[in-house]
Amino acid sequence: MNNNFYTNDLYPNSNLNKTIVPEQGTTPSQNIGLTTTVPPTNTGHVEYADNIFVLNIGKKVSAYFSYPDSVEWRDKVFTGTIVDAGRDYLILKDDDNNSILLWAIYINYAIFEGDIQHNR
16 A cells, blocks of 8 residues: 555645555544644735835835845845736835836835735
8 A cells, every 4th residue: 555645745744645445344433542633724814025016106215125145235225116027026116217126035025105915
């Protein structure tokens, strides 16, 4: 029998990766000492930064970035209007009408002018 057919790579240290085979001669109504582990579920609301940026396209923002491998751009602030955002990027239009593509992995935080839209 192939015991690796059903694996759970999301929870490698949990009981979900163990193959449970009932003892012979038992029926489902008999207690054979098995316990079931249910993976954790997120019942709360999760909001990602890219969603917040997308909901606020057209608003002015100051985005604070850190580039750990750069001497010149160690910490940098970009201010502009949000043009677009995705899972890993942010596009701003600055006051000089330049488009700035920023990789979200380097963002520390953002300060918006006025109230922001968010899913709550």
